Amino acid sequence: MSLEGVIGALLFLAIGIAVLAFVNRSIYPSLRWRYEKAKTTQTHGLSPAAIMALVKVQSLILLPLIGFMLGNGIASISG
DSSP: OOHHHHHHHHHHHHHHHHHHHHIIIIIHHHHHHHHHHHGGGTOOOSOHHHHHHHHHHIIIIIHHHHHHHHHHHHHHHHO
C-alpha cells in the first residue's frame, strides 16, 4: 500500500461524495415524484431507492477502489 494509492482513494472518495450529494439533491426528488405519480397507473417500474442504492455503491465503494488502483499504478510508473 503506497501513499499515492491512499491519496488517489481519498481523492476519488471526495469526488464520489460530491456526486452522491448532487444526485441526492437534484435528481432523486424528480425520480421520487415521477415514481409516485406512476404508481397511480401501475407503471411505476424500478424504485428510486434501488437506484439510489446503486449510486451509493458506485460513489462510496467503487470510485475509491478505482482511485486506489490508479494511485498505485502511478506510483509504479513513476518509480
